[in-house]
Amino acid sequence: MINPPADDELVLIDCHHAGISGDMLLGALIDLGADEKVVSGxxxxxxxGHGQVRMKVDRVARASISCRKVDFEISGSGEEINMxxxxxxxxxxxxxxxGLEVIETLRRAESTVHGTETRDHHHLHEVGRLDALADIVGCLSAWKDLGFDGKRVESTRVALGGGRxxxxxxxxxxxxxxxxxxLKGCPxxxxxxxxxxTPTGAALLVSLVGSFVDDIDMIPTRTGWGAGQDAGExxxxTRIVVGRLNPESRDxxxxxxxxxxxxxxxTLGYSIEKLMSEGALDVSxxxxxxxxxxxxxxVRVICRSADTDRLCNxxxxxxxxxGARIQRGVERRKSRRTVEQIxxxxxGGTHDVRVKVAFGQNGEIIKAKPEYSDVLRICRETGIGFPEVHRKIMGKIDGQNRGD
Structure with missing residues (x-):
C-alpha cells in the first residue's frame, strides 16, 4: 500500500519586522521549549578557562506581546578568545x-569590510568576543535540542533597520x-x-535557513518570541513559527x-540546461x-522571487x-507528492524503479508515474519494448495500492 507522506514540519524564522540578533533568536527558541540547562551547559x-557566562532568561512584554528575553552576565579577563x-x-x-561555519562567516565578512586577512583579529568586531560565542553556541544548542536540525527552514525578508x-x-x-x-544575495x-x-544574528540566519520567502502556505502549530531591548510601542x-505545509501547498x-x-x-538547449542548473524551477x-x-x-522561466534578477540576466x-517580461507574485499550487521505489x-531479473506519486487532500492517490530514466534503463537491460515495461510497472503500482 502506497501511503501519503507524513506532514512536513517547517520552521519559519520571521524577522521581517524587527530583524534578528543572537539573543533574540535564542529567546525565541527557548520560548518554543528548548532546555535551558542544555543550552547553558x-x-x-x-x-x-576564559571567564564565567551566566545565562539569564526572563519573561517580558514587548508591545504587549509575551516574549522570552535572554541576557548574558559575563565575568572574566575580557581578553580576546579563540572561538x-x-x-x-x-x-x-x-x-x-x-558553529565553526557561523564563525567563519563572521570572520570573512569582517575581514572583507576592513580589508584585513581572515586571521588578523585586530579589526574583527564580533569574532573573539565571549558574548558572541555564547550567542552562537546557545542558539545552535537550542536548535538541536528542539530537533530542528534536518528540518525544512525558511525565513522572511530581513529587516535591517536604519540610523547610526x-x-x-x-x-x-x-x-x-x-x-x-x-546578507549579500538575501532579501x-x-x-x-x-x-x-546584528552580524551574529545574520551569520546564524544564513547558516540555518534553506531559502527566503515572501509568502508561504502553512498550518502553524506553535510560536516562539525572542525579545530585544524594549522599544516602547x-x-x-524575533518570531519563530513552527508548523506543517498544507497538503496542497501554495507558494x-x-x-x-x-x-x-x-x-x-x-542555443535553446543550452539555455534550458543553464537556467535549470542556476535554480530555475521550470523552463519551457x-x-x-x-x-x-x-x-x-x-521561452518561459518559473523561478523564486529571490532568483528573478539573476536568472533574468x-x-x-x-x-x-x-528584453524580457517579468510577472511577479504568481500563485503556484502544488499537490503533496513523494517518490516511492518498487x-x-x-x-529474468529484478529491477528497481522510482515512482512519483501525487496525493489529493484526503490522502488519495491522484497520479502515479514511473521515472522515465528508470523505464529506459530496464528497456535497455532487457530488450523489452517501452510500452510493455511501462504497463508492467503501472500494474505493480496498482496492485500495491490495492494492497495485493
Whole structure:
C-alpha cells in the first residue's frame, strides 16, 4: 500500500519586522521549549578557562506581546578568545560543525569590510568576543535540542533597520557593514532609526535557513518570541513559527518570458540546461508566430522571487534576447507528492524503479508515474519494448495500492 507522506514540519524564522540578533533568536527558541540547562551547559563548556557566562532568561512584554528575553552576565579577563578552539569543547558534532561555519562567516565578512586577512583579529568586531560565542553556541544548542536540525527552514525578508550605530571602530550607518556583507544575495529591507539585525544574528540566519520567502502556505502549530531591548510601542522581537505545509501547498513564484526568432536549437538547449542548473524551477519553450508572420519561440522561466534578477540576466545573455517580461507574485499550487521505489521482475531479473506519486487532500492517490530514466534503463537491460515495461510497472503500482 502506497501511503501519503507524513506532514512536513517547517520552521519559519520571521524577522521581517524587527530583524534578528543572537539573543533574540535564542529567546525565541527557548520560548518554543528548548532546555535551558542544555543550552547553558554547552555555553559553560565553551567558555571554560576564559571567564564565567551566566545565562539569564526572563519573561517580558514587548508591545504587549509575551516574549522570552535572554541576557548574558559575563565575568572574566575580557581578553580576546579563540572561538574556534572554544567551540571544539562541545560534544555534539552538529553544533561544532555549524558553529565553526557561523564563525567563519563572521570572520570573512569582517575581514572583507576592513580589508584585513581572515586571521588578523585586530579589526574583527564580533569574532573573539565571549558574548558572541555564547550567542552562537546557545542558539545552535537550542536548535538541536528542539530537533530542528534536518528540518525544512525558511525565513522572511530581513529587516535591517536604519540610523547610526557606534561601536569600537567608530560611528557607522545601520546596518553594520559586516551585517550587509553577510546578507549579500538575501532579501532585506531598510528603514527606521535603530539597528535591527546584528552580524551574529545574520551569520546564524544564513547558516540555518534553506531559502527566503515572501509568502508561504502553512498550518502553524506553535510560536516562539525572542525579545530585544524594549522599544516602547515597537514590537522589538524575533518570531519563530513552527508548523506543517498544507497538503496542497501554495507558494508565490515569478515568471520570466521572452520571445526570440533567431536562436539556434543548440542555443535553446543550452539555455534550458543553464537556467535549470542556476535554480530555475521550470523552463519551457513554445513555438509562436511573431510580428510579420515570423516563426519564433516563447521561452518561459518559473523561478523564486529571490532568483528573478539573476536568472533574468542569464536568460538575456544566453538567448541573445533584447528584453524580457517579468510577472511577479504568481500563485503556484502544488499537490503533496513523494517518490516511492518498487521492484519488478522482467527479463529474468529484478529491477528497481522510482515512482512519483501525487496525493489529493484526503490522502488519495491522484497520479502515479514511473521515472522515465528508470523505464529506459530496464528497456535497455532487457530488450523489452517501452510500452510493455511501462504497463508492467503501472500494474505493480496498482496492485500495491490495492494492497495485493
Amino acid at each position: 554547552n555555553i559553560d563548556d565553551c567558555s571554560e 574556534e578552539s572554544c567551540i571544539q569543547k562541545v560534544d555534539d558534532l552538529w553544533i561544532r560543525d555549524r 550605530v557606534n561601536f569600537s571602530h567608530g560611528d557607522f550607518p545601520v546596518p553594520a557593514p559586516a551585517t550587509l556583507e553577510i 532585506v529591507t531598510f528603514g527606521g532609526n535603530r539597528e535591527l539585525t 515597537f514590537l522589538n522581537a 508565490m513564484v515569478d515568471i520570466l518570458e521572452t520571445n526570440i526568432d533567431d536562436a539556434t536549437p543548440e 519553450i513554445m513555438p509562436s508566430i511573431m510580428k510579420k508572420g515570423r516563426p519564433g519561440q516563447l 542569464i536568460l538575456l545573455r544566453e538567448t541573445g534576447s533584447l 521492484s519488478i521482475e522482467m527479463g
